[in-house]
Each structure stands twice: as C-alpha cells, then as structure tokens.
Amino acid sequence: MINIKNLYKSFGKNEVLKGIDLTIDKGEVVAIIGPSGSGKSTLLRCMNLLETPTSGDVLFKENKLNSKHTELEKLRQQMGMVFQNFNLFPHKKVIDNIILAPSLLKKRFTGQFETGGTSIIEKKLD
Incomplete structure (x- = not known):
C-alpha cells in the first residue's frame, strides 16, 4: 500500500x-x-x-x-497521521479519540469507524 x-x-x-x-x-x-x-x-x-x-x-x-x-x-483523504504534539481529549475514551478525526473528515456515522478503531486497540493490547 x-x-x-x-x-x-x-x-x-x-x-x-x-x-x-x-x-x-x-x-x-x-x-x-x-x-x-x-x-x-x-x-x-x-x-x-x-x-x-x-x-x-x-x-x-x-x-x-x-x-x-x-x-x-x-x-x-485516504491517509492519516498523528503529529508529534497531538492533543487528545482527556474526557473521552481511547476509541472516541481514535475515531474522532475520521468521522469528521468522512462525515459518516461514528459506528462505521468503531470496528476499525477497536481492532487497532486490541492488536496493541495483545
């Protein structure tokens, strides 16, 4: 890719x-x-x-x-990156921080991104 x-x-x-x-x-x-x-x-x-x-x-x-x-x-539009001095929302869950930008940029329902975001978290926690 x-x-x-x-x-x-x-x-x-x-x-x-x-x-x-x-x-x-x-x-x-x-x-x-x-x-x-x-x-x-x-x-x-x-x-x-x-x-x-x-x-x-x-x-x-x-x-x-x-x-x-x-x-x-x-x-x-198909790429994403997290900058060195990124800002997370401390009041949000990890998954919510992960899917925020894609859901805003793609203007889709956040449910479409939760599956991908959750799989990334699970891989990193294993």
Whole structure:
C-alpha cells in the first residue's frame, strides 16, 4: 500500500533522510520510533508530501505521490497521521479519540469507524 524507495531529504547541507526504503502493506500498523532529531517527523511529512523529498519515490496504492500528475488531495483523504504534539481529549475514551478525526473528515456515522478503531486497540493490547 505504501512503498518508499531510496528516499532522501536534505535541508541545506543537513541530510536528514538518507536512502530510506520502506514498505507498509494494507492492514499493517506501523510505529516510527527513534531519538529526537533522527528524522521520524521528516519521514512522515515526506510520506504525504507535507515536505518535498530531495530525491526518491513515495508510492501510495501504486500512485507516485511526488509526480506532478498525481491527485494528491484525493490520496491524502485516504491517509492519516498523528503529529508529534497531538492533543487528545482527556474526557473521552481511547476509541472516541481514535475515531474522532475520521468521522469528521468522512462525515459518516461514528459506528462505521468503531470496528476499525477497536481492532487497532486490541492488536496493541495483545
């Protein structure tokens, strides 16, 4: 579903990402972890083109995201990410925090998202 091939990202002379290769299959839940300054946020931002990679390819559902012919906004509607300084609602249950954004963005009933959200929680608790 997501393929990253030989991804590089530099800010001036500072090389942050160097030849990253990553494949994430449909249904897979992945956590990107590492110390501060290791490029985690930059990688995620390059994955949905909030940052433009210096070189390399990012493919989502076999569509090359860093191609000028890609309908990026349409593909972004199928992606989600939690930012480093995310804000959870402390008065809500975990499942309610997980399904809030998808239910607002897709404008569907929250029941449609509870099954997916619950399965993520169960996998992480096992």
